[in-house]
Amino acid sequence: MSETFVSGVAGRYATALFELARDAGAIDAVKSDLDRFAALVAESDDLKRLVRSAVFSSEEQERAIVAVLDRAGISGLAGNFFKTVAANRRLFAVESIIRGYDALVAADKGEVVADITVAQPLSDAHAATLKEALDQMTGKSVQLAVTVDPALLGGLTVKIGSRLVDASLKTKLNSIRTAMKEVR
Known part of the structure; x- marks a missing residue:
């Protein structure tokens, strides 16, 4: 392992x-x-x-x-x-x-688990495309652990190990809101 x-x-x-x-x-x-x-x-x-x-x-x-x-x-x-x-x-x-x-199972098999959070369930085609992109990025076989969280509004977050990519609409809107407050 x-x-x-x-x-x-x-x-x-x-x-x-x-x-x-x-x-x-x-x-x-x-x-x-x-x-x-x-x-x-x-x-x-x-x-x-x-x-x-x-x-x-x-x-x-x-x-x-x-x-x-x-x-x-x-x-x-x-x-x-x-x-x-x-x-x-x-x-x-x-x-x-x-x-x-x-x-632990994924690590034992030489795979990586990606925790994916999406606003709406992924279609099979989108899941396959995402898996393929993550496989290429990591150089390993990636298993997707998908969670649906409507609070994201849109987009997704991807966490692999300690790396997090947040491409959610919620985060983008919060960033815009913060930038707007700083302009005042």
Whole structure:
């Protein structure tokens, strides 16, 4: 594995899960289960609330997570991982943990993860064009982790490692607003 480092609570959990999955020869199976869970969170406001809210007790979170995992068919390492995260009251970090795990998997495969934030979902053609441009720029295979944030208004932000390119309309408008204030 290359020198990819993920930090904080999410980083510790992601690294531990990655090491367990690698030892079990289940890196891709765990990634698939994590991706399925992330998709469920993205689709369900109730599940988002459960994951992000500190209002629910550990027991309530555990019961709800077990039900979600059973329904989604997520078991094994990933299932046990989600149950542990819920028992330790760390569900609030699960989305960051999944991103950290994805970064570790990509690094293990010699790939790079680009965190893309867009105002509207990317079409397949735009995603392919963006991936191709980033592949050429980095000289590696780039995996896109796309997040939709309507607050950007338009454009996109691209983060690869510590490099950030912000081509969002929101940032451009804020720059114009700042420049206008300085002129006065």
